[in-house]
Amino acid sequence: MGTPMIIAGDVGGTKTYLAAFDPATQGFDPLVERRYQTASYPSAGALLKAFADETQLAPKRTVLGVPGPVHQLPVRAVNLPWLIDPSEISAVLNNTDVHLLNDLQATSYGTLVLEPDDLCPLNEGQRDPKGNIAVIAAGTGLGEGGLCWAEGRYAAIASEGGHATFGPSSPLEVELWRFLNERYGHVSWERVLSGQGLAAIYDFLCERHPDRADTSLASETEQPDRADAIARAGLESHSALAVTALDLFALLYGREAGNLALKLMSSGGVFVGGGIAPKILTKLRDGRFMEGFVDKGRMGEPLAAIPVHIVLNDKTALLGAAYWGTQV
Template identity: 45%
Template sequence: MLLAGDIGGTKTQLAVFSLAEGPRRPVAEAIFPSAEYTDLADMVREFIARTNLPVEYACFDVAGPVIGGRAQLTNLPWIVDSAALAAELNLRRVWLLNDLQATAYAVPQLTPADLETLNKGEPAEYGAIAVIAPGTGLGEAFLVWTGSSYMAYASEGGHTDFGPNDEVEIELLRFLLKRYGHAGYERICSGIGIPNIYDFFRDSGRFPESPRIAQALATTDDRTPIIVQAALDPVEPDPLCVAAMEMFVSVLGAEAGNLALKVLATGGVYLGGGIPPRILPLLRGERFMRAFTHKGRFSEMISRIPVHVVLTQAALIGAARYGLERMSSD
């Protein structure tokens, strides 16, 4: 049996899979608070002891680059090493994946029920597929057809230089350069980026800040959920929060289109991460697709690319798929 895990800074999802049931039907699963454990091995031991299942292999996805089977997690003081874990847990093999690479591996397993389609498009058979995922940070990955299956590749494209498309975005760029010295897309299109946009609109004087929202933001460590909720308020949406989220959607659409061009994603673009499912009303509007297709001479071509929002926990499915495929040939 295979143990698969989606390791996050706040929580870690572990599950056991079998070759017979495949990557969509876990035999057992549980969620653990990551920060309460000194390392991944302690958490896994507890889970295996609890399930009492004969696990021989494991595959984990982590936030950050995986180099030589080793990763240092961004939001946890853990260093995860595949060979060391295998020895420590007495497993035959452990594989590590970047979390966006794992999400990408899940894409061929997704069904229409797992997706919200923003642009039906005209998918090309065996065309490359792009995945862009705004969550805490901004992850990007892509898949290419190898002749028998899709192979997923990780990237750190979310840290590439932000390219503004109008005068207001140029001013946002200046604001971010002054604040950080470098302005990558993650500074805008992510959970850590949304407060930057809010601060830009507030500090520029374009929109007055609501005292109620200001008080709520001052008493929390994570301002993003408050900004998102205030923007989507069906009765009285906050104008400053609405402006911030509209800018978020525009820049996300532009960068999703950039990624589609870079990998020629004629097989489709998939929006993963925790934020898109929560802001579907904003993504369904014209703003996202207008920014996505605003590519000059390539606008008509890119308008034919399908765009979907992933509604399920795809990273764990992808880690399970990757591990099961390699386990079957080991």
């Protein structure tokens, strides 16, 4: 096909989504879309070449959301053995313009084009149409970012806030911090709010209450999907400690989302993305998340006025990369 196209991508540690969009349509329905196992390719260039060979597209611009800081090139990806080099990608795509966004920048832009069915409200609030927007996303890691209104449109803010130091707020959380500090040294919010973080919270509770540890769950959690197993056990009340772990996870997730909302004064709303939130939706909706969110002393009332939504669309970062490619 000879029509100028934009290739947009969401590069993840496990899977990568690539899609082609036609800017002339002014819509965000992909012309073609592919999903790849990221580890099956030795480099980002090799993966993009496979997509181009399969689709026979001729893009004028390629925009990728990638895991890690993008202020220095090439980008050393987090959770991937890649150096992502725009010049390498450009060479395999016939010298197309290549642009890299931090994955949370891409996710942030993606929230601007989501449909109502892509969202689940946790707090309706009152949205300022030009107010700052906060985006937090727990999955393999913890991403944080946002959007600010400038010169008539939103611009995404890059951040590595998930690596900021975890701050406990109760005696139980202090015990959790000590447990994680012995395991990791520095305890970031990502050590708590991620798949590994949920598993670590469960381990902490098992050490604290060995008589209540569920041996059948312990056997199951030896599998690669350990966090999923703990989440299922908690949601289905199969394990008392898994229920407690999930309760604490939801409370802490809300607390850090509230921290981010305060730092950005996100009167435009808070979006909770990432792979974990849709899987534990019923837990996030039971009040614990919002309890942590507004637990800010004198600032609790302003936070209670901020809209908070769970993002259900797992292509949000892909859509955000496409949005950036058509707008910038």
